[in-house]
Amino acid sequence: MNKSALVFMLAVILPFYAHAKRTYKNINAIADEVIVKIKPAAVKDFKSQKSLNGFTVNSELNLLAGTFAVLKINKKISVTQALTSLNKNSMVEYAEPNYSYKAIGNKGTYDPQYSKLWGLENTGRNEPLPPPPPALGTVSNKGIKGVDINAIKAWQLSKGSKAVVIAVIDSGIDYNHPDLQSNMWVNQSEANGTEGIDDDGNGFIDDIHGYDFANNDGDPMDGNGHGTHCSGTIAAEHDNGIGIAGVMDKVSLMGIKFLTDKGAGTSAAALAAIDYATRMKVDIMSNSWGGGDYSQALKDVIVTANKAGIIFTASAGNSADNNDYVPHYPSSYDVDNVISVGAHNISDELASFSCYGKTSVHILAPGRNILSTIPNNSYAVYSGTSMATPYVTGAVGLYLALNGKTDPKTLRDDLMNSSVYGEQYGRKTLSGGRLDAYNFLAQITIPRPEKPDPSSWISLQVDPFQSAHPYIGGLPLSKTYQVPGAKYIRAKIYQFDMEQFYDYISVKDSSGNELERIDGTGSNRYTEYISGDTVVLDFNSDATVNYWGFLINEVEYILE
Secondary structure (H helix, E strand, O other): OOHHHHHHHHHOOOOOOOHHHOOOOOOOEEEEEEEEEEOHHHHHHHHOOOEEOOEEEEEEEEEOOEEEEEEEOOOOOOHHHHHHHHHOOOOEEEEEEEEEEEEOOEEOOOOOOOOOOOOOOOOOOOOOOOOOOOOOOOOOOOOOOOOOOOHHHHOOOOOEEEEEEEEEEEOOOOOOOOOOHHHEOOOHHHHOOOOOOOOOOOOOOOOOOEEEOOOOEOOOOOOOOHHHHHHHHHHOOOOOOOOOOOOOOEEEEEEEEOOOOOOEEEHHHHHHHHHHHHHOOOOEEEEOEEOOOOOHHHHHHHHHHHHOOOEEEEEOOOOOOEOOOOOOOOOOOOOOOEEEEEEEOOOOOEOOOOOEOOOOOOEEEEOOOEEEEEOOOEEEEEEOHHHHHHHHHHHHHHHHHHHOOOOHHHHHHHHHHOOEEOOOOOOOOOOOEEOOHHHHHHOOOOOOOOOOOHHHOEEEEEEEEEOOOOOOOOOOEEEEEEOOOEEEEEEEEEEEEOOOOOOEEEEEOOOOOEEEEEOOEEEEEEOOOEEOOEEEEEEEOOOOOOOOEEEEEEEEEEEO
């Protein structure tokens, strides 16, 4: 892992606190800029000014979600000081950092000979690159036939439609790529109009295939590769004698570039990009990016898209975190149109890098070693939840082409209910499953296993399992609790304080299958429940930082 990738992974896991309690240190944001949302009643007065609280207005964003401004702050003033000052201004609804975002994907080895699309049709032996060593807690990386999105069967129902418009909000699209060219959205008014003129009167000049909000021009050409790779998975043309096939054969791909050619972008550019797609009445926004902290402004524009009935697919992140406790944005926004997508591998396991969350990640899709298009008529293999998200985007596109416009929440529920359930995914996502495009299009509901009745848990005091306080680094501890005859069992952690990411309690069943890792700080936290009468708790720590530790003196169970 390179240094810049590590900085990004760490940056996206900062939790959200109320403005008054935040110091905004070490956040992934533009160092000398902030974003403010102007109160509707104050917009007229604001527009007559060139500054706010002495901070220069760099740019103004007149969006469907409201009026925003990007302010330049004096480098002698901290972000915290600037935001504290601005949030007290009677004209300001809220102020927040201008966050920085990056593409969520890992480039693999480039080789144009790879033509194995296991995500569409998994033979068990067609992963385009050698798999990495088995991840901790897994048996092997051997492929399993049929662990794919069931595309061949889905295509019997629909291969898509040019009437469906998908905005790929990313680093742009190589709209000249021979595998994508026929599926590019075309703004006919601009294509047939005069260069340098806003022919359709939408406020954007020469936006023929979309728009570039990173450079503020009408050319969303991809100089990075990430957006083109995502686009190929969504809709590389079928049966054209070249390259690959996407989930959809026919669609209109709108290139909306807000990430630069280096793969980085800002809150301001993201807001403008999402607003543009909303104004242009797209059907789906595909978002394989993330970073920064909770942004009310970003949520506001996503809410506006939801009100317009637009689906917002978003990658869950690549830091292997539990997003229930360490949110990842924009995928963690609780809005009905947001579909958070994690990644599984060819072996029907959660990909080792993928974030997860039983209340925050909706579904899994193929994400390791995915072959797709990149600029200059080329192809490459990438891995990441960035690669998983386009599979879901494409499946949603097929669904809309077959069934027509649907309420976002209803569509999302259908997507989750139709997914292929797996015990290994049951505590990792809301659906407990991976994408099946055929089931989704045919609106087939897959039964889920029975879950414990929350009112049936019985408490039992047990011999304490605890570390030294503080604990001794590098010294593993283990404890097994058993309640004979129990149908379900779980432990209650009275108190814990452990170094996040490095020291943790592993929760396992009697067969040694790990269901959860618990780290960080908290109290009265229940572990995942175990099906059966036995829970195994292992404490693992490295030899560096040692905190208070943990104490467990209670389990809960449900009888048969």
